[in-house]
Amino acid sequence: MDLSVEFAGISIRNPTMLASGILGISYEVMKRVYDAGAGAVVSKSISVEPREGYKGPIIVKVDSGYVNAVGLANPGVDHFAQELVRYGYDKWGASGYYDHINSSDGEANNNGRSSSIIPLIVNLVGSSVDEFVSMVKRLDHLSIIGYELNLSCPHVEKVGLEVGDDPELVSRIIKGIRAVTTKPIIAKLGVGAVDMLEVARTAIDSGANAVTAINTIRAMVIDVETCMPVLSNKVGGLSGRAIKPIAMRCVYELYKAGVPVIGCGGVHDWRDAVEFMLAGAHAVQIGSAIGDGWLDVFREVNEGIRGYLARKGMKSVRELVGVAHNY
Ligand SMILES: Cc1cc2nc3c(=O)[nH]c(=O)nc-3n(C[C@H](O)[C@H](O)[C@H](O)COP(=O)(O)O)c2cc1C
DSSP states (O other), X not given: OBOOEEETTEEESSSEEEOTTSSOSOHHHHHHHHHTTOSXXXXXXBOSXXXXXXXXXXXXXXXXXXXXXXXXXXXXXXXXXXXXXXXXXXXXXXXXXXXXXXXXXXXXXXXXEEOOOOOEEEEXXXXXXXXXXXXXXXXXXXXXXXXXXXXXXXXXXXXXXXHHTOHHHHHHHHHHHHTTOOSOEEEEEOSOSSOHHHHHHHHHHTTOOEEEEOOOEEEEOEETTTTEESSTTSEEEEESGGGHHHHHHHHHHHHHTXXXXXXXXXXXXXXXXXHHHHHTEEEEEEOTHHHHHTTHHHXXXXXXXXXXXXXXXXXXXXXXXXXXXXX
């Protein structure tokens, strides 16, 4: 049974990815996610300068998911690039990840550094063309497999959704990045003020290879005893099971519009993953489910997909993509 997927210049062993922001940027942790069965890992959003993020509380559990406002805390692009160099991402060159896995030297040690690098997509956040371009220039010599642009964080001013709601700025950012890299560019979109299909088409026309749908959706929680908003930022983003049907509709519409798409939002088990692929996703990202069941979810999803394909008499997970559009 073939679980490997190839789309938009990305080629991975199975269709599951760690969603951005869930487990930070420590390489050791990202490697554990890959060892637990993920096909690829997406880093937390990285910005030009380090960001402290908001004070606590930054996340609250609700009936059907989480509401978070972490504030895009990260150590900045220079620190992150150094972390990747420490683990051997500079050894194989800009397009080198696939050379690395095809090489007999793939698991060898490189002067004490592990060179068994994992397929990593770096998620970037910024507010201007210059910021995004400077980060890509800083990272592009490394053997990462692509960039995901966070154009949809719903709770931080001047970045995220404010950028994604401005198709003209999205176009300039993606054209700027395309001019300095040949790696896949994935635009991560959310539910904003501007129609997602319009932003997605703009992104693809400007040089993006695919879209991730969706990010968290603006939300809040109030404590009835203290009468206060629970999150320090008051407003955050809703993730988890609650947003799955909305994400499903977005993926369905994006596929119909001819946009290569990665589904994200509420994937907790193999059924959710299969549903996203039937709607048109080439792959799925998993975030909140890790808060509920830790990393076992990747193995469960992949084994479940394998069983499903066998029952349906299919040989490859790629046969699932977009099947719901036949009806
Ligand atoms: C605590 C937390 C932090 C997140 N941080 C980021 C981030 O830094 N960048 C980003 O693009 N998305 C971020 N997200 C959004 C997730 O990547 C994902 O789009 C969203 O949670 C929906 O997927 P899920 O329902 O599987 O969690 C974050 C989500 C959570 C719950």
